Amino acid sequence: MKTRQPQNRVRRPATSTGKRVSALAIPAWLPLGGILLVSGAETVRVTGAHRELFFNIDHFWVLYMLLPFVVGIIIYGLVRRSRVWRLGKPIATRETLRSAFDDLPQRLRRVLKGGAGTERVLRDPYSGVMHLCIMSSMIVLFLVTALLAVDDYIPVDILVGPRYLGYSLVADIFGLIGIIGVGMAVAHRWVRPRTAWLPTWEDWLILGGLGALLITGFIVEGLRIHTSEINVNPEWSYWSPVGYVVALMFSGVRVSAALDIHTTFWWIHMIGALAWISLLGYSKINHLILAPANAFLKRTSAPGKLDMIENIEEQEHFGVSQLEHFTQKQLFELDVCVRCGRCTDNCPADIAGQPLSPMHIIQDLKSYATAVGERKVANLMQGNDLNYGLDAETPMVGGVVRDESLWACRTCGACVEACPVFIEHVPTIVDMRRSLVMEEARMPDTVQGTLETLERQGHPWRGTPYTRESWMDGIEVPEWTGEQEYLYFVGCTGAFVDRAQEITRSVVSLLREADVSFGVMAGMESCNGDPARRLGHEYLYQILAEGLIELFNEEGVKKIITHCPHCFNTFLNEYPDMGGKYEVIHHTQLLEQLLNDGKLEPRGETPEQTVTYHDSCYLGRHNDIFEAPRRILEQVPNVTLIEMPRNREQGLCCGAGGGNMWMEEQGKSRVNEVRVEEAVATGADSACTACPFCIQMFDSGIGTVQLDVEDEDKLKVLDVAELLQASAVESE
């Protein structure tokens, strides 16, 4: 006679993903192994222990009949959604498939670590543990059920005696862990809600359903123990501790009544489980299929890179103003979102109380894709025009997603970095900006002014009193001849903004000190197009980029030094799409190399000081350069480096990114002030960074944050190069 603990048998369809199986490798084996070992030692008293499959249940075949039905319901739900995804531009072109194949190991690693290993979920201990509890419980209970089924249908009995008891213990423990996880998730929503978090009926249905399933499972188990095991083989039931406790609670109930209750709960449990699993096709629990899929689909290029609009002059629309302008992957991503809120929690605009929440952008688009996307699908299927009958709908850009939210984005990538299901919010936001700027020409005045200045003067600094040569007054700067190894690309900010001119001069002085072969183009430079691109004006970007690439090629440029992370990112990651391929090095990388090679020696006496390093988004998060600037600072005498709580991948934007350098901020506070407060809170004497925009944002933030502080006690803001120059170059 064999019995099984049936509560999780029907979870099978839900667990056929790589996510669960490989995640098992990480959290679940340890307890499993331990328990099996312990149970091995208990052989003497428990020989013959086992239980009966479908104990006390007639017509259990109904269950088998329902299974394919449930699978069908789930597939129908997913297929229906996939029709909306397929409204988008196809992603499976020959080129993308080839590139996906090239990056296969990287993509699979991401599926394993980020998808199955829930790497990013674990960054927040509370929700990490919560998620792990629920996930590991479901995996173990699935395997336990599967094992019982296998055992039942093969001639050899595996689950007998001590093995059965160990098995029963594991099942009970993970059932309990599941309940703990659900409890934590419920408490999370009541006690510790995240920013902008709105638990909905969907949350309660999923959590309530799961909790009810786990509890009814234990009730069924307890009743089975009460009615069959506890009196005959009580020592077996100690190995089902939760079931045993439940059995004790039922000890006053007559066996015949208990058997009736058992049957009722068994069916409630089973039908409930089937219904809950059907939600896989209709609710956010689909993330256990979609999240690993999205981990695979996410681009492997630098996260800050924007995709080019090819043949822009022949396009029928510019950017995204309709669902069908998105790519299939962008539409797919909307459904992957589980509304966890990590993107919004990490968004500099949201932190500063400004009108942007990446989560709400994705969620609002998702609702729109449901409401309007499905009608578009219906139009297609009925052979109508795609937008038939949809004229009166709220426009997607400007209505569903408000202009001011799109403009508040810094393109800093904190949301993308935080997203545990690998959604890429930034390209989606910029695509809608593209529509605002190029399609509708609707933008804040300050953006218009910046774009006009870029068009006319080739730089974004409207009203600057300087020329591209002004910073060179009084110092010797080698002009580019085509013979030197490096072109030092000064950039617009390094030339037109007085505070940034000091950085440019420091870099030149360090390069000369180290005898680097370099030259500058000064008056021949123009903007590389980054501000235009981030502001949504792809066409202007392409014109500026084409011009500069032509110049670089004519001048025989091979290697480029930049001190601006935005120039750096554009040259390194975006120019190759336009045919401009150069070796690009950021000044912090080069300076670190020069220090290592002994070409620069910090020898001068810099005063004793503590320094905190602020990561520029386009250097750090977007290009993974976190350590070079820190290692430079560590080599400057008398400098002690201290970190702000948000650093490296989690660094907070200064507020200038995404063209916000040239916009008026709207909202409760300014991003730069939030960041300066964080820097001041470290107690550091100076804040160092490696981006001319961050420097300006810090300087202006200090003006308000430290309004009442004496000038000499205010936080000093320096580029890494300036601090190094003070010790490595003798003043002339």
Add this chain to the structure above:
Amino acid sequence: MDVIVCVKQIPDPETPAAAFKVDEAAMRVLPAQGISPVISPFDAQAVEAALRLVDAAGSGAVNIISLGPDSARDAIKHSLAMGAEEGYHLKDDAFDGGDAWTTALSLSKAIQHIGVPDVLIFGRQAADWDQGAVGSIVAELLNLPSATVLRAAELSDGGITVSRVVADGFENVELPTPCVLTISNEFGDPRYPQLRQIMRAARKQVTELTAADLGLDPSEVGAAGARVQMHALFQPTSDVEVEIIEGDTPDEKAAGLVSALREAKIL
């Protein structure tokens, strides 16, 4: 309602002072390196005003005329990108070296050549020489009523109601059509062209007209017909003297400032 707007391409007024140079001998402004000339900002506002009037009327077109060298074509293209229909470029070596009079004469002939529209609009002045004369001279030459330095212009029964910016307020005037208007910066920002319009404008042909096309003799236009003679062109030098007012308290500093200002006869 048909409107013609006359526009001018000028050196970018945002050119930093350090990049602004003149050739004193030739009495010419030298183009600044790397800074493209632009449509005069008042003229862009004039195009905006024209587009709004035609929009409000529900029919008609805005056409553009510009007199100048090759680069004037960009001002026309910019206006077309904003939404204008046709562009006319008065391009002839004979026009070189002209003044407000010869420009107005040439423009008025061009306007008659194309057909006098319901409304003729100019910027209040070109933002390079800032004379503000051409619009009014054209009105005289064509014998049309005019209203200058406008902050608003709207259609009214059988005419145009405008609001002029005057020294101590605003003056609201009604004009019959056809008439001449000049638009001031108070009118508001011109629209930023949509990319689709920019591309449409790029493909459009601009009609080029010479002095001969307009029935003008070379002696009437350009330097030959000019009534203004330039005697010198130079960049004024300005000396800045800085005096820091010392004082231990803000009150003392303020008192010091007041006496310094009195000494300089500013207060």
